Amino acid sequence: MLWFTEHWTENVGLTVRATEVKRIQSKYQEILILDTPEFGKMLVLDGLIQTTEKDEFIYHEMLAHPAMLMHKKPERVLVIGGGDGGTVREVLKHETVKEVHLCEIDEEVIIVSEKYFPSIAGKLKDPRVKIFIEDGNRFLEEKKDYYDVIIMDSSDPVGASEVLFSEDFYKKVKQSLRKDGIMVAQTESPVLQENYFKKAYSQITKVFRNVGVYLAYVPTYPSGMWSFTIASDYVDVSSASVNKSRIDRLETRYFCDKIFDCLFALPKFVQDMLKKP
Amino acid sequence: MLWFTEHWTENVGLTVRATEVKRIQSKYQEILILDTPEFGKMLVLDGLIQTTEKDEFIYHEMLAHPAMLMHKKPERVLVIGGGDGGTVREVLKHETVKEVHLCEIDEEVIIVSEKYFPSIAGKLKDPRVKIFIEDGNRFLEEKKDYYDVIIMDSSDPVGASEVLFSEDFYKKVKQSLRKDGIMVAQTESPVLQENYFKKAYSQITKVFRNVGVYLAYVPTYPSGMWSFTIASDYVDVSSASVNKSRIDRLETRYFCDKIFDCLFALPKFVQDMLKKP
Known part of the structure; x- marks a missing residue:
């Protein structure tokens, strides 16, 4: 029997049975596609589970919808990372959207996702979507005052993604947003990656006036407790209210009006982490 | 290097590094005490992680405080299972409590917890606590119309604990409660133990007029998403409001007024599970 273990830290890991494995080495990373009886097909980058057919909807819905809803009329959206296409799929559920730019550094992730994960990547062919195979950090330098919502759907802050958790990067994000723009980032597990989680919050707080942190249950991510950090200069994200009909029109399986409220x-212990930088 | 794996299902497990292991065979089960760098000391019964020093506060606070707070003045409390003492410790934080009965079938769990987990079991010596080494199902038959709050802190519904998830058992719980009494039970993971979760809800709904389900992040339990089911004939649990000062007086690390609200x-997918029995 074949078992795959993701080491969440050097002292704990998630162990998943796999019945089939495909391995591709891209220019940037090792890509594994596992067939698992528990979670369906699973995408693994450099040993870290990125997405699974069974629970991907949780992460992608929770990453995309709060920021999209807090913006009055999101038309131009940028997703950085997220080559599997799940975040783009959720963004496109919002009727106001006119263009979605996906900036992914590793083209192979997109190719693999379109081939093996059609339920996740299927919307990348939507005519509103434009794909850029580029470094997110450099891509932002060319786009000033352009986006309504920018979504950081990055992998863990090691290697190529490390820069995506820096103050300099968040400054570029802010410059690429319109005045009333909103950004959101996946910001790791407060339980097992407390340092990354706190660092992201403190860097984002230096750059944006209004910052909020929220959580979602993602069973295949370290500790199962995953964090997202949302920020805006113009929108007071922590007290944003949204017309319920906009929420009800979204077809979702995790996100709903109660979750938004x-x-x-x-x-308390997560609140406390944010008080002590 | 020594690794312990709890198989959450036959296809997925949590793997934890241990530096020391003690093994005790009681009349009912195999008891392991592991020293783990990630979670501190860990109590394992028949291969299933029951509690760890690092994250036990989450489960115990979330099991005890909602029911305790929804009762106007909880004086007599029964905990079934819970031999590690963590739930009793949380119950005793409520000033109105006059007596806590702990009914645990396996005395060895209490002995081990008092010896190796003093931060969890330390309050079992409180004069308000009375310990009964008995089968919870039989114990209830002798106590009619007595308790304000009954807390089912049972292990998974296999072996000795299976009966604690049956309609007959919940009927006995109801008879042992006073008219305005409240019960709460740990009811497994909606993600990985959907059948147990739904079964508990449907059985409890047959017996009690008002039933509510809530969740907490427990990193060392299957999937990290853990459920609790709370019920009462008299108290409308789903709309119960509580004086904020009662919440603020509790010393907690997870539970707080926002979590309660x-x-x-x-x-949505958990709501849907409760609609389709």
Whole structure:
């Protein structure tokens, strides 16, 4: 029997049975496609689970919808990373969207996702979507005052993604947003990656006036507790209210109006992490 | 290097590094005490992680405080299972409590917890606590109309604990509660133990008029998403409001007033599970 283990830290890991494995070495990373009885097909980059057919909807819905809803009328959206296409799929559920730019550094991730994960990547062919195979950090330098929403759907802050967690990077994000723009980033697990989580928050807080942190249950990510950090200069994200009909029109399986209303109800120990930088 | 794996299902497990292992065979089960660099000391019963020093506060706070707070003045409390003492410790934080009965079938769990987990079991010596080494199902038959709050802190519904998830058992719980009494039970993971989760809900719904389900992040339990089911004939649990000062007086690390206010904000797919029995 074949078992794949992702080492969440050097002392704990998730172990998943696989019945089939495909391995591709891209210019940037090792890509594994596993067939797993528990989670369906699973995409693994450099040993880290990125997405699985069974639970991908949670991460992608929770990454995309709060920021999209807090913006009054999101038309231009940028997704950085996210070559599997799941975040783009969720963004396109919002009727106001006119163009979605996907900036992914590794073209192979897109090719693999379109081939093996059609339920996730299927919307990358939508005419509103334009794909850029580029470094997200450099891409932003050319786009000033352009986007309504920017979504950082990056892998963990090691290797190519490390720069995506720096103050300099968030400054570029801010410059690429329109005045009333909103950004959101996946910001790791407060339980097992406390340092990355706190660092992202403190860097984002230096750049944006209004910052909020929320969580979602992602069973295949370290500890199962995953964080997202949302920020804007113009929109007071922590008290944003949204017309319920906009939420109800979204076809979702995790996100709903109750989840939105309670977005920032954090456990006390997570609140405390944000008080002590 | 020594690794312990809990098989959450036959296809996925949590793998934890251990530096020391003690093994005790009780009349009912195999008890392991592991020293783990990631989670501190860990108590394992028949291969299933029950509690760890690092994250036990989450489960115990979330099991005890909502029911305790929804009762106007909880004085007599029964904990079934919970031999590690963590739930009793949380119950005793409520000033109105006059007596806590702990009914645990396996005395060895209490002995081991008092010896190796003093931060969890330390309050079992409190004069308000009375310990009964008995089968919870039989114990309830002798106590009619007695408790304000009954807390089912059972292990998974296999072996000795299976009966604690049956309609007959919940009927006994109801008879042992006073008229305005409240019960709460740990009811497994909606993600990986959907059948147990739905079964518990449907059985409890047959017996009690008002039933609510809530979740908490427990990193060392299957999938990290853990469920609790709370029920009462008298108290409308899903709309219960509580004086904020009662919450603020509790010394907690996870539970807080925001968590209480948002207790029943469930992801859509979990709501859907409760609609289709």
